[in-house]
Amino acid sequence: MTDVFKAAAGHLRQEAEQNLGVRIGSGQAHNLVAAALGYKSAAALRADFRSCCDDPWLGQKPANVSAIANLITRMQEPAVTPSQAALIGEIVLDGLTPACAICGTMDRTNFPLGNVEPGDTRKEHEWTCRTCAKNDNGLDVCHCCGPIVIFRVEDIDDKGLCEMHKGEFDFDLDEERDAESLIEYWENH
Ligand SMILES: [Zn+2]
Ligand SMILES: [Zn+2]
Secondary structure, eight states: OOHHHHHHHHHHHHHIIIIIOOOOOHHHHHHHHHHHTTOSSHHHHHHHTSSOOOOTTGGGSOOOHHHHHHHHHHSSSOSSOGGGHHHHHHHHHHHHSOOBTTTOOOOTTOEESSSOOTTOOSSOOOEEOHHHHHTTSSEEEETTTEEEEEEEGGGSOTTSOOTTTTTTOOOOHHHHOOTHHHHHHHHTO
8 A cells, every 4th residue: 555545544544533433444444545536445446556656636536435335335344334435535535635734734625835737746746725825824925826826935036926937027026015815815715
């Protein structure tokens, strides 16, 4: 089992214990993660991902809720019920998504910092949660990229531009600096 699946199984076990009050065994948790991704078993999942190990975008697709429900009905002494399949799917997606680099939250609505195309796995990126993005937690936006793309403060130069747009435009700092834009944007999304 590669790290991303291990992390998702661990997250599922922790959430189940804290929020559902049930203990899911390690084997069951790994099989539930596999089911959420549409696989019959953890072994089948592992076989398919032998070459591709830690895709950070796995949590962005919908979970296969019926596969989770089917698995639970086939389980011996399941810790959870088929009616909890949708919830389990959401927890698995949270666990498959990279944790927020600022606060550590695992949430499927986390997103990568900087200019990263969805699905880009070419290099490892830091991800952040929406709460940290909203709270301006050492994060900033680039005047050119707009409010959707969030950067570390240190990755934005004194003209308010990212590495990609550095030197491209000659903004007047006093007139263009709009510290509210980040907060406003995230309050509405
Ligand atoms: Zn966060
Ligand atoms: Zn930019």
